[in-house]
Amino acid sequence: MRRFISIVIVFGLIMFFINTLSLLPKYGSVNISKVSEAYIDKNVNGNGGNVKYNESESLENGAANVVTSIVVDYRSFDTLGEVTVLFTAALGVSLVLNGIRRKKYGRRPNFILRVSVGILLPLIILFGTYIFIHGHLTPGGGFPGGTIIAAGILLLYLSNEEFDLSKTPKFVEGISGSLYIVTGLVGLAIAGVFLINFLPTGIVGDLFSAGIVPIVYILIGFKVGAELSGIVADLHREG
Amino acid sequence: MTGVTIFVGILIIISAIFAVEAKKMLDSFIALSLMSLLTVFLFVIMKAPDVAITEAAVGAGLATAVLVLALNKMGGDSQ
Amino acid sequence: MVYYIAFILIGVGIYGFLTQKNLFKHLVSLTIVDTAVNIFIISLGYIEGKEAPIYSKYTPIANFVDPLPQALVLTAIVIGVGTLALGASLLIKVYEKYGTLDVEQIATKEAEE
Numbered sequence: 001m002r003r004f005i006s007i008v009i010v011f012g013l014i015m016f017f018i019n020t021l022s023l024l025p026k027y028g029s030v031n032i033s034k035v036s037e038a039y040i041d042k043n044v045n046g047n048g049g050n051v052k053y054n055e056s057e058s059l060e061n062g063a064a065n066v067v068t069s070i071v072v073d074y075r076s077f078d079t080l081g082e083v084t085v086l087f088t089a090a091l092g093v094s095l096v097l098n099g100i101r102r103k104k105y106g107r108r109p110n111f112i113l114r115v116s117v118g119i120l121l122p123l124i125i126l127f128g129t130y131i132f133i134h135g136h137l138t139p140g141g142g143f144p145g146g147t148i149i150a151a152g153i154l155l156l157y158l159s160n161e162e163f164d165l166s167k168t169p170k171f172v173e174g175i176s177g178s179l180y181i182v183t184g185l186v187g188l189a190i191a192g193v194f195l196i197n198f199l200p201t202g203i204v205g206d207l208f209s210a211g212i213v214p215i216v217y218i219l220i221g222f223k224v225g226a227e228l229s230g231i232v233a234d235l236h237r238e239g
Numbered sequence: 240m241t242g243v244t245i246f247v248g249i250l251i252i253i254s255a256i257f258a259v260e261a262k263k264m265l266d267s268f269i270a271l272s273l274m275s276l277l278t279v280f281l282f283v284i285m286k287a288p289d290v291a292i293t294e295a296a297v298g299a300g301l302a303t304a305v306l307v308l309a310l311n312k313m314g315g316d317s318q
Numbered sequence: 319m320v321y322y323i324a325f326i327l328i329g330v331g332i333y334g335f336l337t338q339k340n341l342f343k344h345l346v347s348l349t350i351v352d353t354a355v356n357i358f359i360i361s362l363g364y365i366e367g368k369e370a371p372i373y374s375k376y377t378p379i380a381n382f383v384d385p386l387p388q389a390l391v392l393t394a395i396v397i398g399v400g401t402l403a404l405g406a407s408l409l410i411k412v413y414e415k416y417g418t419l420d421v422e423q424i425a426t427k428e429a430e431e
Contacts, residue, residue: 006336010329017325027319028366036386040371053378066371066382067289070389082393089400096407103312131292139288139372143396147296154304204373224396228301231403235308241319248323255327255350259334259343267346278353281320286370286383287360290391294356297399302349305399309406310342313413 039070054205062201062210063136071141072216076195080180083223087177090227099237102164109159117159124152132221136210142217146224153229157236169230176222183212183219244284251277264310272303320361327354341412341419345405352398356391363387 025031038044042051042059051059063069071079131138132145156163184195191198202209251274258270275298282291327350334347363384369377371385409419416424 003337006333009336010333013332014325014329017328018322021321024321024362027321027361028364030362030365030384032365032384033386036384039385040380040382051373051380053373053375064373065289066373066385067388067392070385071392075389079393082397085397086400089397089404092404093407096404096411137372139292139370141289141392143392144289144293144296147293147301147396147399151296151300151304154301228399231305231400232301232308234407235305235312235403238312244319244323248320251323252326252330255330258346258350259330259338264340264342267343271346271349274350275353278357281323281357282360285320285360285364286368287363287388287391288370288372290356290360290388290395293392293395297395298353302399302402305403305406306342306345309410312410313419 039074040066042069044074051204054203056204057202059201059204061197061213062204062206063213064205064209065136065138065141068136068141068213068217069210072135072213072220073197073211076184076216079220080184080195083177083180083220086224086227087173090173090230093231094234097234097237099234101238102162103236103238104161109161113159117155121152121155124155125149128152128221128225132217133214134207135217135221136213137205137207142220143224145221146226147228149221149225150228150232153225154232157232164236165229165233169226169233173223173226173230176219176226180216180219180223183216187212240284244281247277247280247284251281265307268303268306268310271306272299275299275302320357320364324354324358324361327351327357339421341409341421345402345409348405349398349402352394356394359387359391 040051042061045060047060050056053064061069061073063073128145128148130145131140131148132142135141135145153165187196187198188194190196197211197213199211201211208214254270254274254277258267258274261267261270275294278298279291279295282288282294331347331351331354334350335344338344338347363386365383368381368383371382371388373380412424413419416427418424418427
């Protein structure tokens with residue numbers, strides 16, 4: 001009975017959603033908005049336009065990856081808020097679980113796990129670092145890079161009974177979060193706007209381009225990696 | 240491309256239904272992880288590589304790990 | 319097309335929320351709805367025949383899909399795993415207190431006290 005009523009409710013809901021489809025543009029033929037147009041042409045302040053890879057120089061934002069330029073430059077304040085939400089979630093986890101000792105599984109991890117972690121871990125950390133350093137050129141950035149590093153820490157936890165990150169995540173997290181805000185305040189002091197891109201932006205497509213975007217993304221990478229590693233560490237504690 | 244989209248979409252919906260209806264909790268988490276991985280296909284088809292790489296790292300790796308660790312803390316699949 | 323997939327997935331998530339009694343299944347349902355909403359937002363930015371929004375050797379001039387929904391979803395996914403971990407840790411505490419995760423058993427135990 002309960003199942004039947006639920007199916008009816010859900011069916012009605014889906015029908016309601018499908019009815020609203022007439023208000024939406026057809027799939028695959030959305031009109032690109034003026035705001036997105038300005039972000040793509042790097043033309044928000046009215047001095048960009050016609051960006052060309054490897055040629056355009058000193059634009060208001062030199063990131064080749066347009067998504068990165070939105071996340072870390074044009075809407076950086078929004079990202080600061082989202083990172084704060086993530087920090088609050090990590091804080092909540094450690095507050096609710098409040099473990100002290102490292103949880104032991106009581107048996108030695110098997111041979112294959114131990115050896116393969118020894119080989120894979122440096123590669124995973126290297127890959128995560130590559131992802132967040134090249135965030136302004138290739139797909140990726142601080143958020144996936146930090147997650148990949150946290151996955152590496154998880155492997156370390158599973159393969160080694162003695163390993164424990166006691167206070168390191170909190171420390172790294174606090175330092176990188178503060179540096180993010182300091183970067184914003186330096187922009188406020190130099191150009192009068194919080195989190196403005198105050199460094200020279202270089203040629204689109206170079207590794208050293210895009211002003212503060214790589215710096216902020218590296219900080220976000222450390223922050224997200226530390227927070228998610230902290231969550232993994234908290235789930236491994238008891239007592 | 241439409242055929243691939245429909246095929247992947249049907250697989251996503253089947254794995255979501257399995258994740259909701261599975262009797263054992265571990266099966267449910269694995270189905271959820273499978274759903275996240277298949278979503279990555281959909282994001283790549285829709286030309287969103289940034290989102291795809293994030294979803295691959297989070298959905299298939301860390302989210303499943305968090306759920307399994309929490310289940311392990313409660314003494315396995317006993318509830 | 320993708321709209322329908324997202325709608326049905328939201329439906330599956332809500333169905334799980336209504337029918338299942340285990341609190342862990344509620345968490346799983348919430349994650350399904352989260353993914354469905356992400357798919358929907360991304361599909362609102364897709365334009366047929368255009369490329370991923372990255373300037374590169376192969377796409378030197380702009381011919382891109384809408385980058386704004388992608389920027390929004392990118393952060394939402396990572397926050398999703400944060401809230402998932404918070405929910406899971408709350409469930410651990412619930413299990414420590416009541417010894418079960420079944421909603422109805424928790425309600426009877428609460429009534430007895």
